[in-house]
Amino acid sequence: MQLIILASAFAAAAAATTKVTELKCVPPSSAPEKIETMLTQCQYEIKQALLQEALEVLGEPKEKIRREKRATFSNEERRVAGCLLQCIYRKMGALDGSNLPKATGLVELFTEGVTDKNYYLATIQGVQQCMAKEIKQINANGTFTEGYTCDVAYDLFMCVSKQIEEICGILP
Numbered sequence: 001m002q003l004i005i006l007a008s009a010f011a012a013a014a015a016a017t018t019k020v021t022e023l024k025c026v027p028p029s030s031a032p033e034k035i036e037t038m039l040t041q042c043q044y045e046i047k048q049a050l051l052q053e054a055l056e057v058l059g060e061p062k063e064k065i066r067r068e069k070r071a072t073f074s075n076e077e078r079r080v081a082g083c084l085l086q087c088i089y090r091k092m093g094a095l096d097g098s099n100l101p102k103a104t105g106l107v108e109l110f111t112e113g114v115t116d117k118n119y120y121l122a123t124i125q126g127v128q129q130c131m132a133k134e135i136k137q138i139n140a141n142g143t144f145t146e147g148y149t150c151d152v153a154y155d156l157f158m159c160v161s162k163q164i165e166e167i168c169g170i171l172p
Helices: 002-017 033-057 075-091 103-111 117-141 148-168
Strands: none
Touching: 033 075, 075 103, 075 148, 103 117, 103 148, 117 148
């Protein structure tokens, strides 16, 4: 009996000193069907554009870089992923007159089908922080280069995803 009490005391002491990370938000379990449909359409459009571009440069020697799973994206891969996101934003009506993502569109993209209020609030906070950072950068640069909107789409998506993870206590 004393052994059980002693074990319980040690367990209580360990629990009191152990920091337990609890999720502050409940993320969606899967992507909404609407986004998956748009993703399929956009993948086809981008595949066609890439094939056309490949045909135009066929014959030019290029070093082929093989990327391992979880490796950092090359600039080219980031651009393709960004263009895919840009296509999704366009199909959702989430772009402004300059073809840059709108805050409301990003919130809708990240929260479609979400029922957890804390996740929704974390998304709004993340979008606000990332949009402010991006607007500051746009104002500093002042000019748009080719593929700029794709780069912005990628950067915003990654930034908002990271912010939501941090706010909600989700480990990547």
